[in-house]
Amino acid sequence: MHRSLTPPAESIAILGCLGLFVTFAAILPTVWLDNVPTLLRDISWLGLIAIGQAMLITSGEFDLSVGSVFGFTALVFVLMLQLGLGAPASFLVAMAVALGIGALNGVLSWVFGLPSLLVTLGFLFVYRGLIQFFTGGFPISIPETVRESGLILFLSGTSFGLHNSILICAAVLAVATFTLGRTRFGAHLLSVGGDLNAAKACGVPVAATKIRTFMICSGLAGLAGIVAVSKLSAVTATSGEGLEFEAIAAAVIGGCSLRGGVGSAWGALLGVATLMSLKAGLILMGVNMFIYQLLLGAVLVGLIAIKGVFPMLREAK
Amino acid sequence: MNLQSIPVAEKAGAAASRPIIRVEAVEKAFGAFRALKGVSLDVYPGEVHALLGDNGAGKSTLIRILSGFFRQTAGRLLVDGREAHFRSPRDATEAGVGTVYQDLALNPLLTVSRNFFMGRELTVGPEFLGILDMEQMDRIALAEMRKIGANLTDPRQKVGTMSGGQRQTLAIARAIYFGAKVLILDEPTSALGQKQQLEVLKTIMRVRARGDIAIIFITHNEIHSKLVADRFTFLSLGEVIGSGTREDLEGEDIRRLMAGGAEINDLARELQAAALGA
Amino acid sequence: MTSLFKDRIEASVILGAVAVALLFTIATKGLWLQNLPSLLILTAGVGIVAIGQAVLMTSGEVDLSVGSVYAFSGVGFIWFMGQTGDVALAAILAVAVASLIGALNGALTTWFHVPSMIVTMGGMFVYRGCVYLMTAGHSLSTPRPLRDSAVIEMLGGRTAGVSHSILILLVVMVAAVFMLARTRLGNHIFSVGGEPQSAAANGISPARVKIIAFSLCSSLAALAAVVAVCREGTIYATSGKLMELETIAAAVIGGCTLRGGIGSAWGAVLGVFVLSSLKGGLMMMGAPTSWYVAFVGLILIGFLVSSRLVNGRLN
Ligand SMILES: Nc1ncnc2c1ncn2[C@@H]1O[C@H](COP(=O)(O)OP(=O)(O)O)[C@@H](O)[C@H]1O
Ligand SMILES: [Mg+2]
Numbered sequence: 001m002h003r004s005l006t007p008p009a010e011s012i013a014i015l016g017c018l019g020l021f022v023t024f025a026a027i028l029p030t031v032w033l034d035n036v037p038t039l040l041r042d043i044s045w046l047g048l049i050a051i052g053q054a055m056l057i058t059s060g061e062f063d064l065s066v067g068s069v070f071g072f073t074a075l076v077f078v079l080m081l082q083l084g085l086g087a088p089a090s091f092l093v094a095m096a097v098a099l100g101i102g103a104l105n106g107v108l109s110w111v112f113g114l115p116s117l118l119v120t121l122g123f124l125f126v127y128r129g130l131i132q133f134f135t136g137g138f139p140i141s142i143p144e145t146v147r148e149s150g151l152i153l154f155l156s157g158t159s160f161g162l163h164n165s166i167l168i169c170a171a172v173l174a175v176a177t178f179t180l181g182r183t184r185f186g187a188h189l190l191s192v193g194g195d196l197n198a199a200k201a202c203g204v205p206v207a208a209t210k211i212r213t214f215m216i217c218s219g220l221a222g223l224a225g226i227v228a229v230s231k232l233s234a235v236t237a238t239s240g241e242g243l244e245f246e247a248i249a250a251a252v253i254g255g256c257s258l259r260g261g262v263g264s265a266w267g268a269l270l271g272v273a274t275l276m277s278l279k280a281g282l283i284l285m286g287v288n289m290f291i292y293q294l295l296l297g298a299v300l301v302g303l304i305a306i307k308g309v310f311p312m313l314r315e316a317k
Numbered sequence: 318m319n320l321q322s323i324p325v326a327e328k329a330g331a332a333a334s335r336p337i338i339r340v341e342a343v344e345k346a347f348g349a350f351r352a353l354k355g356v357s358l359d360v361y362p363g364e365v366h367a368l369l370g371d372n373g374a375g376k377s378t379l380i381r382i383l384s385g386f387f388r389q390t391a392g393r394l395l396v397d398g399r400e401a402h403f404r405s406p407r408d409a410t411e412a413g414v415g416t417v418y419q420d421l422a423l424n425p426l427l428t429v430s431r432n433f434f435m436g437r438e439l440t441v442g443p444e445f446l447g448i449l450d451m452e453q454m455d456r457i458a459l460a461e462m463r464k465i466g467a468n469l470t471d472p473r474q475k476v477g478t479m480s481g482g483q484r485q486t487l488a489i490a491r492a493i494y495f496g497a498k499v500l501i502l503d504e505p506t507s508a509l510g511q512k513q514q515l516e517v518l519k520t521i522m523r524v525r526a527r528g529d530i531a532i533i534f535i536t537h538n539e540i541h542s543k544l545v546a547d548r549f550t551f552l553s554l555g556e557v558i559g560s561g562t563r564e565d566l567e568g569e570d571i572r573r574l575m576a577g578g579a580e581i582n583d584l585a586r587e588l589q590a591a592a593l594g595a
Numbered sequence: 596m597t598s599l600f601k602d603r604i605e606a607s608v609i610l611g612a613v614a615v616a617l618l619f620t621i622a623t624k625g626l627w628l629q630n631l632p633s634l635l636i637l638t639a640g641v642g643i644v645a646i647g648q649a650v651l652m653t654s655g656e657v658d659l660s661v662g663s664v665y666a667f668s669g670v671g672f673i674w675f676m677g678q679t680g681d682v683a684l685a686a687i688l689a690v691a692v693a694s695l696i697g698a699l700n701g702a703l704t705t706w707f708h709v710p711s712m713i714v715t716m717g718g719m720f721v722y723r724g725c726v727y728l729m730t731a732g733h734s735l736s737t738p739r740p741l742r743d744s745a746v747i748e749m750l751g752g753r754t755a756g757v758s759h760s761i762l763i764l765l766v767v768m769v770a771a772v773f774m775l776a777r778t779r780l781g782n783h784i785f786s787v788g789g790e791p792q793s794a795a796a797n798g799i800s801p802a803r804v805k806i807i808a809f810s811l812c813s814s815l816a817a818l819a820a821v822v823a824v825c826r827e828g829t830i831y832a833t834s835g836k837l838m839e840l841e842t843i844a845a846a847v848i849g850g851c852t853l854r855g856g857i858g859s860a861w862g863a864v865l866g867v868f869v870l871s872s873l874k875g876g877l878m879m880m881g882a883p884t885s886w887y888v889a890f891v892g893l894i895l896i897g898f899l900v901s902s903r904l905v906n907g908r909l910n
Contacts, residue, residue: 112903112904114896114899115854118899119896121840121843122840122892122893124840125889125892125895129889129890130885131885245716248713259708294720294724297721297722300716300717301703301714304709308708410798423793424790424794426856426857427782436797436799438779447780
């Protein structure tokens with residue numbers, strides 16, 4: 001089919017987030033518009049994770065541990081602050097941990113040849129167990145003394161009326177889009193996700209590409225955790241629970257092929273915007289959060305079915 | 318080792334009077350692209366029919382039509398003199414066309430007898446329970462493999478532990494046991510070492526010796542085809558560019574036709590020109 | 596002896612189970628043995644589900660929704676009891692609904708060629724959401740008038756001190772072992788796992804076999820829930836959480852791989868026994884439950900890595 005006749009893979013996300021935004025703005029005119037800054041902030045947090053996950057899915061892998069890594073990195077950040085390490089040093093330590101986690105996922109998957117879905121499922125629970133162990137039912141908070149430090153003020157603050165996390169997310173989006181579209185690494189990433197054997201045959205460094213993508217994914221999840229805890233000031237036993245699912249759902253809504261090779265960072269971010277608008281709208285309407293969970297599952301399963309049924313929307317593979 | 322010393326049995330004569338498969342002016346188009354442009358060939362029982370041609374000649378496409386994966390765009394397919402319309406690979410198998418694919422359709426994790434009966438298990442007791450008749454399956458698999466020369470002792474050996482030649486034999490024995498009158502071998506020797514290749518050629522000759530089975534042997538290897546084939550068909554770009562019995566074709570012909578019809582001298586000249594031009 | 600043991604995929608789980616039993620018995624000076632009955636009940640609950648997971652993994656797929664389907668079926672069982680007033684009918688309906696859920700998972704996975712882990716992750720959230728809504732976030736109990744019914748006694752009672760859950764686990768295990776080893780369905784499950792193309796070339800429909808395996812897996816989750824409700828009388832909004840991890844870990848310890856084509860039902864049950872022993876042991880040592888969560892995750896990964904190092908069988 002001619003390129004221009006095929007709708008872009010991201011079309012569902014574009015329609016979804018526009019539709020929801022307009023619908024809720026019509027149903028809940030004042031509260032909805034008042035809520036937009038918070039909505040954008042939430043989008044930026046999950047957006048960071050979803051961009052990483054989308055890149056990983058595009059490379060043909062999945063990371064089920066991002067929710068736990070989000071919470072665990074935040075925990076490390078706060079623990080370092082409590083140890084008196086200072087905000088910038090704590091930030092670097094926590095980011096190093098997150099990147100290390102990603103490298104471990106990648107090495108286990110691509111050096112040991114283990115299925116990434118199983119490995120990251122295992123780590124989902126390992127890091128969650130650690131979070132639960134350290135928080136032990138009580139939230140762990142950023143000490144009062146460092147809350148005024150420059151880095152934390154920046155991560156939690158606003159500029160021009162927008163949360164700084166939105167700027168961070170926008171910057172990450174720009175870098176990710178450039179990486180996917182205009183760099184050798186991006187080309188490698190798409191090729192290993194599209195046809196692994198062909199990529200191998202052409203001499204693409206498959207293991208290195210996959211490991212780096214795992215590190216990006218975990219690193220962005222960790223960054224999101226640090227940014228979020230800077231604003232919320234505390235890590236709880238459930239911090240980040242379920243985010244892996246929201247991130248994967250957002251990536252799929254945003255046009256990622258579950259078979260790899262097709263995907264974009266901005267599509268994933270629009271997917272996040274769709275999900276967060278839905279969530280915010282339901283909350284503002286006073287609907288039970290379990291309905292959101294239920295809808296989330298139904299949307300993912302429904303999309304899989306729709307993409308399968310209508311070849312028009314199916315990934316051009 | 319002198320490959321030429323393997324005896325090629327005399328043709329089964331009268332038995333070969335009627336083709337078991339007749340392909341009549343078969344065409345296949347993929348969109349605007351015509352992969353087969355009117356191919357005709359006859360395959361006789363007790364004969365090995367070599368199908369030769371360069372990459373992209375249409376060999377696999379023709380085979381897929383014969384084995385029910387594709388339907389031809391035009392032309393007829395006659396099996397035993399009757400026109401056949403295969404709607405699925407299953408139809409082809411039932412009509413007696415057994416295909417041994419390059420990947421052999423074997424599961425290396427399972428035993429020989431389970432692979433032999435994969436999808437066609439023998440059962441005891443009430444049918445809906447599907448309880449396997451293991452002893453019977455083991456016995457038949459072993460006997461059938463030995464008939465065509467596999468020196469197998471344990472039918473519960475995992476296929477993953479067998480040599481490439483043994484696996485070929487398993488796949489061939491299976492096809493014959495389940496009623497193949499025509500055996501299609503898609504490049505059976507291409508992925509094997511020298512010794513294993515010889516094993517497969519021997520197996521082919523043993524099947525040929527039965528006299529009732531026609532073998533379509535697809536290969537790139539001119540020597541292999543000359544060793545075992547009674548009849549040759551050469552494809553190039555979807556067309557038959559030459560065919561005949563081994564008596565009809567001189568060695569030079571075969572080499573020329575393998576090269577897609579170009580004279581080897583022409584090729585040499587072209588190469589020379591290219592070298593000079595560069 | 597060596598041939599009986601060395602090539603068995605269950606070898607490591609047998610060793611593990613023996614080691615765990617010895618370790619805890621010695622460490623607690625025999626006290627641990629008194630714990631065995633409750634440990635076995637714990638094993639029975641998860642074990643029935645793990646058998647389904649092992650069968651499914653042998654066919655090359657995984658189900659992350661078993662824990663939610665377990666809770667959903669428990670809730671459904673109680674709801675059906677209230678509606679029909681008939682325990683046996685309610686149990687059959689609950690299992691039937693679950694088998695449809697499994698078939699849906701299988702259909703989505705096989706028809707649309709997407710990883711089963713992602714599809715069933717969707718199901719995991721959907722059914723858990725339903726459970727929270729139906730229990731209002733708390734719990735549901737067997738309707739009072741039905742609590743002494745014969746069927747509940749049969750599924751949830753005990754005979755000569757042995758909980759019927761354990762007997763049911765044994766029956767299911769024997770049936771599953773026989774099904775895998777000696778029936779056509781079992782042969783097809785092994786065939787489509789690992790090498791779906793070769794199975795298809797031999798006239799076996801991988802989609803059909805996998806849908807059956809999914810259906811079986813969900814049905815066993817429902818059976819486990821029915822048995823648990825008959826025994827305990829209550830199902831909680833959080834019942835069955837962690838079950839997806841426990842059953843997958845147990846199946847992997849017991850010899851399954853994610854690619855399929857290899858698997859053992861009784862290996863998975865022994866795997867659950869090892870995990871339950873660890874859980875009980877950690878509890879006796881006064882460790883918080885978070886340890887167990889982390890441990891199971893580590894065991895899953897550690898086991899994958901070690902079996903990868905020992906041989907190249909896991910791909
Ligand atoms: N499914 C298909 N769709 C489109 N073109 C195809 C398809 N299968 C084969 N072809 C084309 O048909 C031609 C013949 O291919 P094939 O039969 O595989 O050749 P051979 O096996 O002799 O190398 C090739 O040009 C190939 O690209
Ligand atoms: Mg070919």
